[in-house]
Amino acid sequence: xxxxxxxxxxxxxxxxxxxxxxxxxxxxxxxxxxxxxxxxxxxxxxxxxxxxxxxxxxxxxxxxxxxxxxxxxxxxxxxxxxxxxxxxxxxxxxxxxxxxxxxxxxxxxxxxxxxxxxxxxxxxxxxxxxxxxxxxxxxxxxxxxxxxxxxxxxxxxxxxxxxxxxxxxxxxxxxxxxxxxxxxxxxxxxxxxxxxxxxxxxxxxxxxxxxxxxxxxxxxxxxxxxxxxxxxxxxxxxxxxxxxxxxxxxxxxxxxxxxxxxxxxxxxxxxxxxxxxxxxxxxxxxxxxxxxxxxxxxxxxxxxxxxxxxxxxxxxxxxxxxxxxxxxxxxxxxxxxxxxxxxxxxxxxxxxxxxxxxxxxxxxxxxxxxxxxxxxxxxxxxxxxxxxxxxxxxxxxxxxxxxxxxxxxxxxxxxxxxxxxxxxxxxxxxxxxxxxxxxxxxxxxxxxxxxxxxxxxxxxxxxxxxxxxxxxxxxxxxxxxxxxxxxxxxxxxxxxxx
Numbered sequence: 001x002x003x004x005x006x007x008x009x010x011x012x013x014x015x016x017x018x019x020x021x022x023x024x025x026x027x028x029x030x031x032x033x034x035x036x037x038x039x040x041x042x043x044x045x046x047x048x049x050x051x052x053x054x055x056x057x058x059x060x061x062x063x064x065x066x067x068x069x070x071x072x073x074x075x076x077x078x079x080x081x082x083x084x085x086x087x088x089x090x091x092x093x094x095x096x097x098x099x100x101x102x103x104x105x106x107x108x109x110x111x112x113x114x115x116x117x118x119x120x121x122x123x124x125x126x127x128x129x130x131x132x133x134x135x136x137x138x139x140x141x142x143x144x145x146x147x148x149x150x151x152x153x154x155x156x157x158x159x160x161x162x163x164x165x166x167x168x169x170x171x172x173x174x175x176x177x178x179x180x181x182x183x184x185x186x187x188x189x190x191x192x193x194x195x196x197x198x199x200x201x202x203x204x205x206x207x208x209x210x211x212x213x214x215x216x217x218x219x220x221x222x223x224x225x226x227x228x229x230x231x232x233x234x235x236x237x238x239x240x241x242x243x244x245x246x247x248x249x250x251x252x253x254x255x256x257x258x259x260x261x262x263x264x265x266x267x268x269x270x271x272x273x274x275x276x277x278x279x280x281x282x283x284x285x286x287x288x289x290x291x292x293x294x295x296x297x298x299x300x301x302x303x304x305x306x307x308x309x310x311x312x313x314x315x316x317x318x319x320x321x322x323x324x325x326x327x328x329x330x331x332x333x334x335x336x337x338x339x340x341x342x343x344x345x346x347x348x349x350x351x352x353x354x355x356x357x358x359x360x361x362x363x364x365x366x367x368x369x370x371x372x373x374x375x376x377x378x379x380x381x382x383x384x385x386x387x388x389x390x391x392x393x394x395x396x397x398x399x400x401x402x403x404x405x406x407x408x409x410x411x412x413x414x415x416x417x418x419x420x421x422x423x424x425x426x427x428x429x430x431x432x433x434x435x436x437x438x439x440x441x442x443x444x445x446x447x448x449x450x451x452x453x454x455x456x457x458x459x460x461x462x463x464x465x466x467x468x469x470x471x472x473x474x475x476x477x478x479x480x481x482x483x484x485x486x487x488x489x490x491x492x493x494x495x496x497x498x
Contacts, residue, residue, distance in 0.1 A: 015130040022296040023355045027321055034061065034301040037334055045076075045087045046340060062303070062317055062341070067332065069343045070108050080111055080338075081164075088338025089113050095174075097167040097277035109164055110277040116337035120298040121171055124273065124280030127295065128248060132271055135287045141212045141246050146183050147202070148172060149216025149224065150190040167277045184209045195220075195477035203227040211241040215248035218257040219397065219482055223468075225264050237265040245269055254290065255385045259394045260420055274360065278344060279335050282358060291357040294320075299336030304329035307347070310364055323350050328376075330364050347376065368486050370402035371411055371454050373444040375437070377485045383436035384417075390432045391423035397467040399483050401493040403458065410455035416496050418462045430459050460497060470496050 022029040038055055041047045055061050066072075076087050081096055088111065095112040112121075133139060150168040172183070172190060185205035192198040202224055214221060225237060232240050244265060250273035261268065274282035274292040279300050282292030294302070302320060307328040309315035317332060331344045345365060348358040362376035369375070384395060398417040415433075423429040434456050438445040447454040467483050484492055 015126060016134050018297075019127060019130070026296055026356055027319075029296045030301060030320060031058075033296070033299065034058065034334065037299070037301060037336060040336075041088075041090055041338070043086065044090050044338070046338070058319060065341050067315070067317075067341050067343055068339070073339070073342070077109060077111060081109060088340070089115075089336075091115065093337070095170045096164040097170055098165055108277075110167075111337045111339070112167070112170055112277075113337040115299055116279065116335060117170070117174060119336060120280050120300065121167070121275070123298055124275055124283065124295065125171075128271060128273060128283055131283055131285060132246060132269075136269070139245065140243065142182070144210035144212030144241075144243050147185075147206050147209075147211055147214045147216075147224070148183055148190065149214075149220050184211065199224055199227055203231055207232055207240060209241075210243055212243050213246040213248065214244070217482065218249055218254060218261070221247075221249070222257065222260065222264075222396070229264075236263070238267075246271060248273065250275055255381045258385075259388065260396070274358075276344070276346075278339060278342065279333060279337075281331075281333075285355075285357065291351045291359050294356045294358055296356070301334040303332035303334075303341065304348075305332060305343075320356055323353070323356075325350050325353060328361055349378075362486070365488075366484060366486050368400065368402050368413060368488055370404060370488060371447050373441065373447045373454060375413070375441060375444055375486065379437060379441045379444070380485060382440055383433055386436040387423075387429050387433040391425070391429045392421070393419055393423040393429060394421035396420045396464070397483050399467075399485060399487065399492055399496065400457075401487045401490045403490070410451055410453065412455040413457045414460070414490075414493060415457055416460045416462055416466075416493055418464060418467055420464070422461055426459055426461060430457055433457055433459070462496070466496065 038047075038052045038061070042052045044052075047053070050064050055064060070077075073088070077096075080087055080093050085092060091113055093111045093113055095117070096109040097112050098109055129141075132141070148168065150166070150172045169191060172187065175183075185202055189198060189201045189205060192201065207228060216224075228237070228240055229235070234240050237244055246269050247261065247265075248271050254270070254272060261270075270284075272284040272290050272292070273280070280295065280298055281300070282294050284290055285293035296302075303317045304319075304323050305315045305317055307330075310330050318329075323329060326349060328347050328349055331346050331348060333342050333344055334340050335342070343364075345363050347361045347364055349361050351357050351359055359378070361378040367374065367376050380398075380400060384398065387393065388395060396418040398415060400413055400415045403412050403414045434448070437457075438448060444454070448456075468477075471477055471483065487493065
């Protein structure tokens with residue numbers, strides 16, 4: 001295993017030198033990407049509709065092709081799912097990733113082409129390890145196995161060899177055999193639909209393996225960790241897996257989980273990713289700093305809509321050449337799976353322009369702005385981290401929503417929080433959270449002035465397992481499913497509190 005470990009590290013370092021190319025020439029790489037996407041799709045239905053062949057500049061591209069969202073593409077995606085070809089993308093689409101960005105009852109099926117699978121998602125996985133090997137030249141991560149918290153999939157009856165499901169299931173099912181050998185457990189367990197049974201079987205299988213790395217959404221990985229520790233009567237994961245060194249995670253902000261994971265394994269290394277069903281977008285590039293290097297050579301062309309333009313019928317769009325530091329942007333992507341000028345729904349802020357690095361600030365539809373406070377997920381996560389640090393609390397999960405003005409009382413933000421370790425004084429936690437939000441968000445601070453518009457936050461401390469049971473009741477256990485952090489209406493919080 002030591003020889004294999006050395007060979008893989010050597011291969012990963014070679015890829016790191018390729019990453020340095022787009023770091024040096026970002027605008028040229030993105031221009032080539034757009035040209036290649038248009039040329040490849042000239043003979044598709046969309047290519048003919050918008051005459052891709054005659055588009056020779058970004059200005060023409062954005063003038064001719066309107067911005068899209070899932071609803072505007074749904075009909076063409078449904079036709080593709082039923083076996084029609086050459087609509088959005090020239091090659092056959094065999095896989096459709098079930099989007100799980102929210103716990104909404106509405107399912108979205110994102111097309112995954114062979115190009116996006118290998119040149120985007122898998123390339124992101126390789127680069128993740130290349131960056132890790134650059135951080136730790138003497139890593140032994142390839143001497144053992146990886147535990148992956150994969151989802152499930154279903155056969156698509158309309159196309160032979162086609163199926164729909166969680167992106168993780170699509171990725172795992174198409175891995176080469178030599179990678180599959182390094183993973184545990186096998187597909188017989190990973191693809192189980194029943195997540196409670198899956199966790200039980202996973203725990204039984206991986207306990208006896210030499211696990212060196214783990215990847216998955218923090219909330220569901222935490223459930224597996226708890227079961228492993230219970231079954232082995234251990235106090236931390238190093239007692240079970242002495243060679244465990246790396247946890248790869250994404251999908252949700254990690255700050256609320258950081259203290260919990262330190263208890264599971266005090267000396268674990270972390271590497272965060274920014275990916276979704278629609279594509280692999282960014283990787284943590286600097287050790288200990290959770291900003292994402294925007295990966296520019298994955299077959300994705302990026303545009304950005306500045307805050308203030310999001311709700312306009314024809315918003316301004318910028319390329320990387322036009323973005324600025326410290327401003328919020330909504331991401332628009334054009335991909336090698338046929339998503340043309342697709343509004344992803346994520347909002348980011350650039351923390352560096354050389355190279356281009358971003359941090360996720362929230363979602364265009366996941367925020368609270370009932371009183372003009374414009375609270376985004378980034379504000380909430382940071383404020384909760386401050387409150388936990390000052391009170392010694394540890395949070396498992398949370399959601400928040402506005403409580404509107406009524407009976408001459410001020411409105412407020414209502415928080416439903418599941419504490420793994422509750423604060424000794426919930427009132428002090430509330431005050432600390434409120435002050436932290438004021439320090440992070442000037443609009444919130446203004447609305448809180450003398451309680452004239454917005455009163456202090458209201459905190460509900462929920463019993464352990466409350467969010468799990470809510471997700472279970474919605475049929476949303478496992479995969480990428482998670483509790484919405486912020487909601488601008490009370491639909492989620494009232495279900496949970498009831």
